[in-house]
Structure formats: C-alpha cells, structure tokens
Amino acid sequence: MTPANDNAAIVFRPLDGLSLFATEKEVATAIVGKSGAEKWIREVLPVLRRRGFPASDALHARLAVPLVKRFYEGYFGQTAGFAVAKPDGEEKLGLDQWKTRNKKKG
Numbered sequence: 001m002t003p004a005n006d007n008a009a010i011v012f013r014p015l016d017g018l019s020l021f022a023t024e025k026e027v028a029t030a031i032v033g034k035s036g037a038e039k040w041i042r043e044v045l046p047v048l049r050r051r052g053f054p055a056s057d058a059l060h061a062r063l064a065v066p067l068v069k070r071f072y073e074g075y076f077g078q079t080a081g082f083a084v085a086k087p088d089g090e091e092k093l094g095l096d097q098w099k100t101r102n103k104k105k106g
Contacts, residue, residue: 015069021062051075 015030022030024045028037032044045053052074054067 015065015072018065020065021057021060022065023062024056027063027065027068048075 015027018026018030024041025037028040028045032040048071049055053071054064056062057064
C-alpha cells in the first residue's frame with residue numbers, strides 16, 4: 001500500500017519534533033506537509049496572523065514553536081480560558097431573526 005500524500009519521502013516532523021524556534025517553512029511543513037507549505041505561507045499565514053498567530057521573534061528571526069502550538073490549541077478550542085486572538089466584533093448568530101420569524105401570530 002502506498003501513502004496518499006507526499007510526506008512518505010521526507011522525515012515527518014510535527015510541531016513537537018521541531019526545535020524551540022523554527023522557520024516559517026519548517027512550521028508550515030509540520031502543519032500541512034511539504035507540498036502545501038508554500039501555499040500555506042503565502043495564503044493562510046497572513047489570515048492567521050490577523051487572528052493572533054505569533055510573529056517571528058526578532059532576536060532569533062524565527063517562530064517560537066511553543067507559541068505556535070498554543071495558538072493552534074486556542075484556535076481549535078482545546079484550552080479553557082486561553083485566548084490568543086482579540087475578539088473581532090459582535091457575534092451575529094441570526095437568533096433575533098429566527099425569533100421574529102418563528103413568533104406565533106395571535
């Protein structure tokens with residue numbers, strides 16, 4: 001049986017396998033694999049940065065891997081009471097329209 005992705009030919013290093021500070025490409029490869037790394041850096045990373053993804057450390061010129069892991073824990077809701085990104089506005093769930101639309105006429 002052959003693998004369905006391109007990661008079989010490379011040594012897979014998830015975030016836990018990276019050093020304390022890693023390049024954007026190393027982080028991207030750990031998250032989405034080698035074939036999707038460039039696209040992730042170009043298209044996804046700018047969106048995640050607006051949502052609180054950690055910036056590169058100025059002294060090390062790399063991303064702090066523990067902060068990247070913490071960001072994803074919060075992004076996927078795996079931590080209680082930890083918020084990396086600031087709120088971006090009021091949540092509009094449509095409940096007001098639902099209540100109005102489903103009100104019994106009497």
